[in-house]
Amino acid sequence: xxDALYFSxxxxxxxxxxxxxxxxxxxxxxxxxDADAKFPWANVKRMGELGLLGVPWPEELGGAGLDLVxxxxxxxELAKVDASHGLTVSAHTTLGTSPIVHFGSDEQKRxxxxxxASGRVMGGFGLTEPDAxxxxxxxxxxxxxxxxxxxxxxxxxxxTHGSVGEIFVVTAVTAPxxxxxxxxxxxxxxxxxxxxxxxxxxxxxxxxLPAMRGFRAGKKEDKLGWRASDTAELIMEDVxxxxxxxxxxxxxGFKNFMRTLDAGRIGIGALSLGIAxxxxxxxxxxxxxxxxxxxxxxxxxxxxxxxxxxxxxIEAGRHLVxxxxxxxxxxxxxxxxxxxxxLFCSELAMRTTIKSLQLHGGYGYTKDYPIERMMRDAKIxxxxxxxxxxxxxxxxxSLLKDLLD
Amino acid sequence: MKIAVCIKRVPxxxxxxxxxxxxxxxxxxxxxxxxxxFDAYAVEVALQINEKAGAGETTVICLGPDAVQETIRKALxxxxxxxxxxxxxxxxxxxxxxxxxxxxxxxxxGYELILFGKHALDTMTGGAGTMAAELLGLPCLTAASRLxxxxxxxxxxxxxxxxxxxxxxxLPAVVTIDEGIARxxxxxxxxxxAAKKKPLDVKPAQLGSVRVSVxxxxxxxxxxPGRIVGTGPDAVPELVRLLQTEAKVL
Numbered sequence: 001x002x003d004a005l006y007f008s009x010x011x012x013x014x015x016x017x018x019x020x021x022x023x024x025x026x027x028x029x030x031x032x033x034d035a036d037a038k039f040p041w042a043n044v045k046r047m048g049e050l051g052l053l054g055v056p057w058p059e060e061l062g063g064a065g066l067d068l069v070x071x072x073x074x075x076x077e078l079a080k081v082d083a084s085h086g087l088t089v090s091a092h093t094t095l096g097t098s099p100i101v102h103f104g105s106d107e108q109k110r111x112x113x114x115x116x117a118s119g120r121v122m123g124g125f126g127l128t129e130p131d132a133x134x135x136x137x138x139x140x141x142x143x144x145x146x147x148x149x150x151x152x153x154x155x156x157x158x159x160t161h162g163s164v165g166e167i168f169v170v171t172a173v174t175a176p177x178x179x180x181x182x183x184x185x186x187x188x189x190x191x192x193x194x195x196x197x198x199x200x201x202x203x204x205x206x207x208x209l210p211a212m213r214g215f216r217a218g219k220k221e222d223k224l225g226w227r228a229s230d231t232a233e234l235i236m237e238d239v240x241x242x243x244x245x246x247x248x249x250x251x252x253g254f255k256n257f258m259r260t261l262d263a264g265r266i267g268i269g270a271l272s273l274g275i276a277x278x279x280x281x282x283x284x285x286x287x288x289x290x291x292x293x294x295x296x297x298x299x300x301x302x303x304x305x306x307x308x309x310x311x312x313x314i315e316a317g318r319h320l321v322x323x324x325x326x327x328x329x330x331x332x333x334x335x336x337x338x339x340x341x342x343l344f345c346s347e348l349a350m351r352t353t354i355k356s357l358q359l360h361g362g363y364g365y366t367k368d369y370p371i372e373r374m375m376r377d378a379k380i381x382x383x384x385x386x387x388x389x390x391x392x393x394x395x396x397x398s399l400l401k402d403l404l405d
Numbered sequence: 406m407k408i409a410v411c412i413k414r415v416p417x418x419x420x421x422x423x424x425x426x427x428x429x430x431x432x433x434x435x436x437x438x439x440x441x442x443f444d445a446y447a448v449e450v451a452l453q454i455n456e457k458a459g460a461g462e463t464t465v466i467c468l469g470p471d472a473v474q475e476t477i478r479k480a481l482x483x484x485x486x487x488x489x490x491x492x493x494x495x496x497x498x499x500x501x502x503x504x505x506x507x508x509x510x511x512x513x514x515g516y517e518l519i520l521f522g523k524h525a526l527d528t529m530t531g532g533a534g535t536m537a538a539e540l541l542g543l544p545c546l547t548a549a550s551r552l553x554x555x556x557x558x559x560x561x562x563x564x565x566x567x568x569x570x571x572x573x574x575x576l577p578a579v580v581t582i583d584e585g586i587a588r589x590x591x592x593x594x595x596x597x598x599a600a601k602k603k604p605l606d607v608k609p610a611q612l613g614s615v616r617v618s619v620x621x622x623x624x625x626x627x628x629x630p631g632r633i634v635g636t637g638p639d640a641v642p643e644l645v646r647l648l649q650t651e652a653k654v655l
Contacts, residue, residue: 009475013482013597021591051594064594 006069006322014070018077021050022085030082033228034373039164039194040085040228045201047085048119052078053092057101062114068329072270072321079274080281083377084228086274090267091160091229092116095385096123098263099169100187103248103256112167112187121192121206126156126170126234127257133157134390136171136254137180141236143172150174150186150246152239155218158384162232163193163217166209170234171253180254185247188239193217193232214239225376262335264385266328269321269341272349272381276317279349279374280310283356286369290361297359306359310352317345336398343391346381353378406461406554406576408451409516410485411507411534412444413496414469414476415527422624429619440476443522445589447582451520452484452590454554462486464514468506468610469496482592482600491610499617500532506610507533508540516577518559523548523581531581538579546572548583 007015025043033040047053055071057063064070071093079086097116100108116123132138141154152172159168168188175182189209193216198204218233248256284307287298297303320341327334353375357364364371382388416422416436423432440448448465455461465480467473468491477488491506511519519538524531531547538545550569551562560573561580592600634644648655 009478010597010601013478013592013600014594016479017482017592017594017597049593050591055594059595065598066594070594 006326007073010066011070011073014066015073015077017050018052018074019080021046022078022081026078026085027081030084030228031367031370031373033082033084035227035367037222037227039197039230040088041194041197041201041204043085044088044119044122045203047089048203052089053119054097054113054117055089055093057093057097057113057117061101061109062117064117068266068325069322072266072325075267075270076274076277076321079271080278082228083271083275083374083381084226086271087160087226087229088122090264090271091125092123092165094264094267095125095260096161096165096167096169099125099185099247099256099260100167102259103185103252104187107244108187108247115206115209116167120203121167121209122161122165122204122230123167123169124159124161124165124234125257125260126159126162126168126188128157128159129155130157134387136257137183139171139173139183141170141172142176143174143184143186143241145174145243146240148243150241150243152186152188152215152236152241154236156234156236158221158231159234161230162234163220164197164204164230166190166192166204166206168234169247170236171257174250174253178251181251183253184250185253185256186241187245187247188212188215188236188241190215190217193220194230212239212241224379225373226380227376261386262338263328265338265342265391266321266324266334268381268385269317269324269338269345272342272345272378273314273317273321275349275374275378275381276310276314276345276352279353279356279371279378280307280314282369282371282374283307283310283359286356286360286363290363303359306355310355313348314352317341317348320344336395339386339391339394339398342386343388343395346378347388349378349381350375406455406458406517407515408454408461408463408518408520409466409511409514410444410447410451410463410480410520411466411468411511411537412448412476412480413441413522413525413527414438414467414473415441415525418526424622424624429622431622438472438476440479441522441526443524443526443582443584445480445522446584446586447520447522448480448483448485449587449589450552450582451518453587454518454552458554464489464516466491466507466510468493468503470494471607474605474607477605478600479592481603481605482596483590484596486603488603488605490605490607492607493610493612497612497615497617498528498619499612499615500530501536501617502612502615503533504536504540505613508537509611510608511537511541517557518554518576519543519579521579521581523583534579534581541579544574544578545580546574546578547581549580550583550585552580552582552586 051064054063059065075086075090115121143150143152171185174184191211192198192204214237218235221231290297324337324341357371425432451463463485464487465485466489467477521534549561550564634640
């Protein structure tokens with residue numbers, strides 16, 4: 001890709017820094033963290049210090065004040081080496097922080113965003129429920145107004161940072177029977193579920209955040225991939241939430257999280273792209289040194305075809321991701337392009353990791369090489385933050401909007 | 406304190422090098438460049454000294470074509486306050502010429518400490534620092550693995566074969582930095598943003614007469630392929646004989 005099309009000198013400096021960080025700090029620990037399903041507290045602390053946990057937020061809110069393209073570069077470069085680190089940044093920033101930045105009152109922003117943007121505590125977003133995933137309208141969690149508070153009941157599933165995190169935006173039904181217009185969102189806080197891990201590095205817990213009674217993490221998921229990323233259930237039992245913690249007006253919850261998901265899709269696109277690029281780099285390195293029939297297998301035409309296809313598709317994916325980011329950055333409509341970037345790159349990540357593993361032969365199937373981890377990490381990209389099928393529906397809706405309405 | 410760090414832009418040493426058509430330089434096409442490792446340690450040392458003191462100013466100086474501005478910006482994004490490019494079409498092979506240009510810049514800068522990497526990763530001459538010290542008439546200490554400043558004096562440690570020495574010297578002085586002294590920080594996103602606004606002066610490099618030049622550059626000969634002497638205990642005597650007579654390592 002011609003770097004000048006989307007990237008300034010500053011973007012390249014950001015890329016260089018994150019690339020070095022990923023190579024020196026993330027790559028050496030990625031396999032271990034994956035095997036142990038351990039949240040990377042030490043690196044999360046470092047990422048916070050470098051500004052990577054609040055890339056696009058204004059400096060007055062504790063962010064780095066960079067643009068969306070820089071933010072995508074950060075996710076992409078981390079995911080090249082380890083998808084879990086990329087997801088930690090993406091889920092924390094887009095899902096955990098952006099709803100407060102975009103829809104919060106000045107008071108809410110001042111109170112919560114600096115803790116998140118600096119990496120003081122981890123944040124998350126509670127949308128998916130046992131009976132509401134792709135159909136977010138099926139939300140069962142309820143919020144009943146009682147004086148100056150709401151009482152929340154329900155549970156949320158597959159919540160990134162559900163256990164380790166402290167600040168969450170969750171959706172709940174405030175007006176039953178009104179479908180998606182009856183959904184509102186709230187800011188909930190709880191102490192981290194991993195106080196020892198947090199204590200060891202000196203971040204992850206902020207004593208001034210209220211421990212809301214009845215709000216806690218449930219089961220931590222044991223996953224195929226993204227194993228160093230924390231995924232858990234969130235349980236709410238008669239949680240009393242002050243009305244000042246309601247995010248935006250009542251009934252705006254659904255509309256708001258649709259916007260959050262639109263932006264999140266570019267992030268998962270960048271993450272998927274990173275996985276594909278990392279898998280391709282591994283294929284390139286391996287086929288150049290692996291000898292069969294007296295020569296490196298990269299000399300065989302069959303391997304050329306594979307490498308060329310991978311590289312070409314990756315190039316296409318980069319344009320989709322950075323074009324969508326550029327549109328969003330420049331205030332243009334980007335929903336369709338974001339869905340296209342997410343759809344194409346998540347499937348690209350799956351295809352590329354499978355091809356790369358095949359080129360590695362039996363070695364690729366072992367834990368001695370990172371490619372099997374990359375393949376496991378790729379699969380969820382086709383599912384999380386809107387399945388591939390949902391992306392196709394989003395794209396089709398935008399194509400047919402004027403024709404069928 | 407006012408500290409100057411002289412840095413060099415060098416190719417990534419893990420690149421696959423080719424000799425350029427001229428036969429006297431490496432082919433720069435497709436190479437990635439970065440600050441030389443020892444120079445990055447020196448920048449880190451300077452930043453730490455001033456952070457500890459709570460005040461001070463670090464200036465990075467780099468000689469070379471305009472491409473070195475990227476390297477200077479990196480040091481600025483790590484936290485150095487000022488950058489100076491001594492513009493030259495290329496970095497000459499004559500260490501004395503380089504030292505002369507650097508000394509001319511350093512002379513009136515009022516620096517209390519002048520740091521270099523112990524040598525550049527690409528050419529490994531290690532001459533510019535010591536020669537600049539001589540031209541400036543300053544005490545010089547090479548390959549410091551630790552450096553501490555107290556008032557107008559400093560102490561440094563040097564690693565020797567199986568031992569170490571501690572040295573004490575007055576400032577201003579020139580110190581060249583060894584590895585292991587400090588791990589260079591990553592530029593933070595704030596640092597990268599701030600670097601754009603920091604001053605970067607460009608001046609012509611006063612090299613004087615350049616008397617040393619590269620006549621020819623060649624790549625090392627390909628290593629002969631390995632040989633399997635045999636398998637099992639029976640092969641040991643022959644292996645030992647070859648290690649003694651051919652490889653001469655026993």
